[in-house]
Amino acid sequence: MKNNIYNKLKNLYKLNKKYFYYKKTKNDLYKLKNFLKKELLRDNQKLLFKYLNNNLLINSKSLPINNNKLFKSLFPIDAIILFFINGKIDKNLSNINNKYYNIHINLYNDIHYSNFFKKDIYHYLSESFTKENVIININNIKKIKFKKPLYIVYFNDKNKKNEIAIFNYRNFIYIKNTFSTIIEHHINTDKSYINNIYNTFIIDNNSKLEHYTFITNYNNNNNNNFCSISNEFILYDNVLYKKEDILMSNQYINQNNNFCFLGEKTKLIYNSLLFSKNSNIINVNNYLEHNKKNSCSVQLHKTITLDQSIINLIGLLKINKYAMKTNGQLNYSSLLLNKLSRVNIQPNLDILNDNVKCTHSVFTGRIDYNQIFFLKTRGISFKKAYSLLLMSFILDSLNEISNNIIKNEILKKISFYLSVENFINEF
Template sequence: MENKIYKQLKNIYKLHKKYHFSKKSENYWYKLKNLLKKKQYNNKKIFFEYINNNIIVNNQKLSINIDELQNFLFKIDAVILFFINGKIDKNISNINNAYYLINIRKHNNINFKKYFFKHNIYSYLSESLTKEIVSINCKKSFNTKPLYLVYFNKDNKNKKNFMSNYRNYIHIDSINPIILIEHHININQLYLNNIFNTLILNNNTKLEYYNFITNENNNKNYCTINNEYYLYNNVSFKKYDLLMSSKYIEQNNRFHFIGQKSKLKYKSLSFAKNNNLINLNNYVEHDGKNCCSIQKHKAIALDNSIINLISLLKINKFAIKTDGQINYSSLLLSKLSTINIQPGLDILNNNVKCTHSVFTGKIDYNQIFFFRMRGVNFQKAYNILYMSFILDSLKEINNDNLRNFFLKKISCYLSVENFFHEF
């Protein structure tokens, strides 16, 4: 891997630095180079083991017609930013709006001093090879529209793996509820979308954050997301993830409770089939008093796919009266599928309330027999059981368009007949 991947990335960086050089990106490039040369990295099942020699940066500046994307988007009145082939498409994005101040920098020179994220090979790629650094600040206005971030790649016709890197800073400072939607549209092309987000949630912020990685009848591409969140005083943060297998998905989340009386409610649904791989890693650290973090993760694996779910909750000695919960539930729908779950607690004071639980199983055929005795055929009974397992995670989504979008994608992915009205 050192000979193949490193040489390709070195050539990419040489071209990149001609137009986007900064001391910060150069520093991260050296860290990436040193990491690639470490022997232990060669043994990990990461993106670079799948692609062999086919990796280039998609630096083509291609225009796109908004009509090409309408079929993939859900209907919502929002401020939309389209990230196409590694850059924001300024022609179709709502850059100038009354709700968010959006700055686009050509050079990576934002010095954010509260770095909490534990860097990995993908975050180094974002920091060193991103073409545009995007900072988004929420303006203090009433009835703020949702912010809708769309990631899409176009015109990959030579069967190589295109790599698009992004680095975003999002600062929310508003007492009005904000909705943030991140949508990765996977079409029948070969590419890696690599995103690194920093979100700062200031005092009294209320944020609902939806992250969709949706599968459009293919499983060829790769998506890696690194997120770091900073929660100050009296923050209400709800996060919902829908991860549908591409060839490879990795999401690393790190939540840092800096202030007091803040609450995180995080729910995720992960689906994998064929021979695909999903890694979901969550790290939550409490430094503030009287805070609450609730995580509920569900996963369904089919065929010979693999889902890895890892979580660590750390409560420091000054974070008294913390309420921390981690819950994992998973279904194996094939004898060859694998789900690995690893919750962890690191508690450094006694005045806390913490729980964690894990459930892994399969469809209970006694329950299917119960349905069949009442005139429900086998396929419909099977569908009802695993849809009832899923729907519990969706009931708290207040936006009907978002909830219906979830249900539509899940039904297509699992080939479930249309009986949602029965619930």
């Protein structure tokens, strides 16, 4: 299998060789090669390489899309939209020239940025094979009071049987002294592909950001694709960052979130909802590092698993010796809807300062049928009682979505995904 993977990546290199003009890109490819030699068969990457091994890896450039399918899948909101399609930003469909955001496209991957975390295969693939960097600057220079949300859409379609396309993206988002809303929407089709996104968010002093990440399915089909999202967040002084993730599984989802607090009086509120069914797998790794005093981070992660699916959650909250008066909270809640489904949770605390407040909690359970019986004695049907208990588990997280249109669309998708009754409007 190792030789087969090498040959596939070598072929991909030849197809993309004309883009490799900068020394950094060649160095990234060299690092990828060394990484594969050392860590090809680590547990969290075996599934990816097995998937690659059984399919023909192709270049993504020649793949067209179905525009009708794309636009039917969008949230009906008023926003500045960027379409990332088949490995590149679509300049014709995207609102690149607008009065709210400065958006630049760098043709070659020549941006240097120091990382504070250990990279994995997905980072190296993105750094090596991304054809374009997208740089987004968000600031208050133009003094615009109302700023439309930035709606980033990832969509891939069209490939032949036994072929798999790999789409790599590298994005840099700079936010300075302003308030903004960013919505990332990954629309999964029923095609076979690998979507690999690597984002760097630099949130400068006195900024406020609401950031939503949604992975939803087109027409609620079963999906055969892989999605990897790697995020690094640099937070400076007096930042308020609110992050909300709702991920509905395709065959495999891998998400890495790395937060670094480099400023004082900064607060992070991070909620996530993960859904997995069939035999799908979701891996989420959250690393958070406090380096300055008087900062706060509150995390609440909830999962629901069905059938024979698996969700793996690893979280590390690290407080360094200079981060006095830090308040850190790390909370996990999981609901198992089948005896064969699994949730693996590993919360970790690394505290190097005594003058801090830190808590963590883990809850894992099933639907309590005594509660269903109690609701049935009050005249509520079994189906509605089951739906009531299930929705009540996730409703507090959904209420964090400030846009009612998106909230209602997500509720519909969750209800269909879980095959339960959407009764929310009755209460």
